[in-house]
Amino acid sequence: IDLSIEQGEFELYYQPQVSVGNNEITGYEALLRWRQKDGSFISPAEFIPVAEDTGLILPIGEWVLRRACEEAKHWDKPLRLAVNLSPVQLGHTDLPRLVHQVLIDTGFPPARLELEITETAMITDMARSTFILRQLKALGVSIAMDDFGTGYSSLSTLRAFPFDKIKLDRAFMGELEDNTQSRAIIRAVLSLGESLSIPVLAEGVETVDQLNFLREQGCDEVQGYLLGRPNRRALPLSQESVEIAKAG
Numbered sequence: 001i002d003l004s005i006e007q008g009e010f011e012l013y014y015q016p017q018v019s020v021g022n023n024e025i026t027g028y029e030a031l032l033r034w035r036q037k038d039g040s041f042i043s044p045a046e047f048i049p050v051a052e053d054t055g056l057i058l059p060i061g062e063w064v065l066r067r068a069c070e071e072a073k074h075w076d077k078p079l080r081l082a083v084n085l086s087p088v089q090l091g092h093t094d095l096p097r098l099v100h101q102v103l104i105d106t107g108f109p110p111a112r113l114e115l116e117i118t119e120t121a122m123i124t125d126m127a128r129s130t131f132i133l134r135q136l137k138a139l140g141v142s143i144a145m146d147d148f149g150t151g152y153s154s155l156s157t158l159r160a161f162p163f164d165k166i167k168l169d170r171a172f173m174g175e176l177e178d179n180t181q182s183r184a185i186i187r188a189v190l191s192l193g194e195s196l197s198i199p200v201l202a203e204g205v206e207t208v209d210q211l212n213f214l215r216e217q218g219c220d221e222v223q224g225y226l227l228g229r230p231n232r233r234a235l236p237l238s239q240e241s242v243e244i245a246k247a248g
Contacts, residue, residue, distance in 0.1 A: 010060070011035055012067055013230035016237060017082065017201060017223045020215050023245035027080025027114065028234045029223065030068040032060070052088050061089045062098060069108035075234050082114040084146065087121035091128070096135035103139065110140030116167065118146045119157045130161045137162075144201075149189055158196070166193050170204025173224070176213060183213070190217050208244060 014028040034042040051057040065083055072081040089095055103110055115136060122129040133143055142164035145157065150169045158166070168189055175182040186202070193200040202214050205224030214222060227241045237245070 009035055009037075010063065011232065012064065012071065013232055014234045015223060015230040016228035016235075017080070017221050018227050018237070018245065019221055020211075020219050023237075023242065025079060025228075025237060026221055027082055028072070029082040029116075030064060030072075030084075031230050032064055033230075048086070052086055055088070057086045057088045058092065061086055062102070065099065066102050066106065069102055069106040069113070072112070072234070073106060073108050078109070078112060079234070080112055080114050080142075081108075082116055082144065084116045085121065087118070087124070090117055090121045090132060091124070093132070095132055096139065099136060099141065100139055103141075111142075113141040114144050114165065115141055116144045116146040119148070119150075122157055122160070126157075126160055133161055149185060155192075158192075158198075163198055166198055166200045168200055168202045168219075170224070173202060173204035173206065173210050176210055177207075186214075187217055190214075190219055193220075194218060208247070211245070 011033045013031045013033050015031060016025045017027045017029060018024065019026050032044060032048075034044070034047055036042060048057070051060055068081055068083050072079075085095075099113075099115070102108075103113070117129075117133070122133075137143055143161070144165035144167055145163045146167045147169040148158075148166045149172060166189065168186065172182045172186050176186070190200050192198075199220040201221035201223060202210075202219050203223050205211055205214065205222040205226050207226060210224075211222060211226060227245060228235070228237060
């Protein structure tokens with residue numbers, strides 16, 4: 001894995017995040033892909049756990065952040081860039097210094113950077129995690145809680161730190177049509193976000209019915225194959241996606 005950075009096998013793909021209100025792109029999430037020499041891809045689900053266990057996630061994470069900021073700086077529009085942080089990165093005391101240095105080196109505006117962390121990344125040491133996150137917010141970046149609703153203590157985690165966004169886990173979208181409990185949870189999360197004045201983004205949106213339900217329930221943003229697949233470049237919405245969003 002460590003040679004893959006040097007050999008240029010890692011690539012970043014960007015998936016659009018879309019406002020439910022006006023159907024416009026609000027930002028892109030940077031997604032890491034590992035392309036082998038034969039052109040095939042190794043799933044992040046396979047190599048990320050190995051990288052975390054070996055500590056290689058630290059140089060990989062730095063490469064992702066730096067490359068994403070460098071590429072996003074040249075986008076046609078100054079949209080938000082969302083980058084995932086590993087629990088290992090969050091547990092590293094040098095993280096705020098690293099983020100600050102990358103922002104300086106790349107000249108990327110902190111206000112455009114959104115760092116995504118999962119609840120499980122925080123619960124090991126809540127006090128330490130919130131301290132590091134507060135240092136990150138002091139740099140001017142925003143913090144989103146990723147995969148919300150799948151952990152053991154989402155509400156207490158939300159109470160421990162003033163998150164700028166809640167990202168509803170994609171698992172709820174997959175169960176939306178056949179599971180009344182999933183619909184109830186989505187409604188509850190959206191209501192919670194509204195009461196706390198925290199915008200909610202729903203991941204994994206793949207059907208018009210899902211989009212319609214989210215719009216009816218007051219969801220702020222969506223992300224998923226229905227409106228845009230990950231691409232090497234930060235592409236605008238296709239005409240088909242625009243029509244789908246408006247029709248929904």
